[in-house]
Amino acid sequence: MKPAPFAYTAPTELEGALALLREHGDEAAVLAGGQSLMPLLALRMTAPKVLVDINRIEPLRAVGHGGDGLRFGALVRHAEALRAVRDQVGPAHLLAQALPHVAHQAIRHRGTVCGSLALADPAAELPACAVCLEAEIELQGASGRRFVPADAFFEGVYATARSVDELVVGVRFPATAPGTRFGFVEVARRHGDYAILGLASWARVVDGEVADCRLVYFGADERPSVATRTARTLRGGRLDDPATRARAKECALDELTIAPDATYGEGYKRRLAGALLERVVAQWGVAG
């Protein structure tokens, strides 16, 4: 057995799980899909005293939707979320484009959307999508339930606004305005790997002109990067105008903070940032 010894408990009630987190604080770890936690345990990169397995808390399985807004409870797996988005909102939605890039099918059957948000890996797809779509993370602890906007939730590498005695009980992705177009691209060595660099976006296009848009890079910095100035540069420009696109690209290269990783240098990632921008703008042109 590879993990360091731990105590294991699988409460069936949310209150039971919250009481355990309150009691054990940072010596406890929440076990959701385990698709990140189990590897960390096997490598002994983490050694919690108590594993609080939330998989038996039935109400956390819920998928909710209204309009094209969606809510995923803490136990909604990546594969279930993808099915829900495709069936209820459509294959063009940002999450429908992004979820197939999250790991591999066998991992998507078990890993959860909320687990990916709680982990806050800077190269992960879903935190960037949550920031792009202005999702709200629902946290519950001893002192009740609170809703944190995704942009405020992600604080750094594996660091979030969640306190140790809180559980992410769900995430709410608000409905988007009718006619919103989405663009999603990432570059990875192999399908299903974490991205070297990726970009999640939406745009509202009126008569070929960008009325509004939002761009969120992932894999660039320590948390999802909102490219505010780049979006502003694109607003009011025509999709088919090469000058607008060139200006936006230049702005993105300038605006983005790039933390080089072990394998890929800053120069390469910066060039990639420009190429990804071109590609999502092209996606806006054909979508919807």
Next chain:
Amino acid sequence: MSDQGFEATAAIACTVNGEPVRATVPVRQSLVDWLRHGLGLTGSHVGCEHGVCGACTVVVDGRTMRGCLLLAAQADGAVIETIEGATASGRVEALQEAFHARAALQCGFCTPGMVLTAAELLADEPSPDRPRIREALSGNYCRCTGYHAIVDAVADAAAHAVRER
């Protein structure tokens, strides 16, 4: 185990390859280790033990999962199928024949995971093209074949199944 009244073992009851099984498992034991060491089902292999290679692929409640990323304790109430069960039922026979015909295995270490993953793909999508087959198998490592023969075998099995229909 401990000071807090937690147990070092857990009692589980589940179905494995159609048979009801009851067992007491150490809470730290992975599902695949229990299947191999507890039940002697050594068809599921253990490569990396941290989720990257896919050799430990098993079917849990109808869906492929990493056997090394689940605890045996979490199997309580689950319906589990391993390559032994899938072979006995005959549901992966066409794939196994195609792997044989195409020499899609050398050492065979990755094969059980490849076959279960490919079977799931073909059940969901009867006629995947080659890029789609590669994408579906992207989570399963093979250190011997270079993958081409495996993709050939899955494509053959798909074509065969479509002809049979």
